[in-house]
Amino acid sequence: MAFTLAPLPYGYDALEPHIDTQTMQIHHDKHHQAYVDNLNKAIAGTDNEKKSLEELVKHAGSISPAVRNNGGGHWNHHFFWESLAGNAGGKPSGKLAEAIDATFGSFDAFKEKFNNAGITRFGSGWAWLIVKDGKLEVSSTPNQDNPLMDVAEVKGTPILGADVWEHAYYLKYQNKRADYLSAFWNVVNWAKVAERFEAA
Ligand code: MN
Numbered sequence: 001m002a003f004t005l006a007p008l009p010y011g012y013d014a015l016e017p018h019i020d021t022q023t024m025q026i027h028h029d030k031h032h033q034a035y036v037d038n039l040n041k042a043i044a045g046t047d048n049e050k051k052s053l054e055e056l057v058k059h060a061g062s063i064s065p066a067v068r069n070n071g072g073g074h075w076n077h078h079f080f081w082e083s084l085a086g087n088a089g090g091k092p093s094g095k096l097a098e099a100i101d102a103t104f105g106s107f108d109a110f111k112e113k114f115n116n117a118g119i120t121r122f123g124s125g126w127a128w129l130i131v132k133d134g135k136l137e138v139s140s141t142p143n144q145d146n147p148l149m150d151v152a153e154v155k156g157t158p159i160l161g162a163d164v165w166e167h168a169y170y171l172k173y174q175n176k177r178a179d180y181l182s183a184f185w186n187v188v189n190w191a192k193v194a195e196r197f198e199a200a
Contacts (some may be wrong), residue, residue: 002040003074004051005033006081013084018183020172028081031167035073035144042066060149068151070142076126079146079164085189092190096197103136114139114162115181126163127181129193130156131200140164159196160188 009148013021030190104110139154169180
């Protein structure tokens with residue numbers, strides 16, 4: 001069965017001024033759509049057509065580069081849109097906030113570690129907050145890899161991710177990835193991240 005692109009869970013302009021409308025339109029309608037289309041092309045007529053996206057992603061080490069890259073791209077972007085919201089940001093609360101403080105020392109120390117993971121990821125990739133063996137950890141992956149993949153350097157269950165490909169920020173922030181990551185915190189949907197944390 002072919003994979004499909006879900007609409008954004010909010011308007012293209014919902015994340016203004018932190019992430020601009022045109023970036024959201026191109027990012028969702030062109031980039032994410034291309035991952036879905038190329039994933040469908042790569043699995044057409046193969047056994048992978050019968051597998052779920054999670055199953056494909058988890059076995060990234062034994063699937064073709066086209067399925068790994070585009071399957072990862074589809075999974076990562078769907079996860080990313082749901083990690084964000086308009087009128088969001090601020091700080092997490094409850095058990096997630098306690099776990100962040102206990103693990104990283106403070107919310108600010110966590111943000112610095114996450115930003116640094118994104119800034120130091122050479123080329124294109126993602127920064128992540130994951131749950132690994134019941135504990136929070138910050139990591140990053142290259143290209144469209146993610147921490148669910150068997151090939152990931154640091155494996156775990158992602159609960160928050162930031163796309164640091166240039167296509168995610170270049171129109172508004174040009175080469176200033178650090179400025180984009182600072183703005184990212186204004187649109188994080190902490191309710192969703194907390195829900196994932198409780199489930200992990
Ligand atoms: Mn992207």
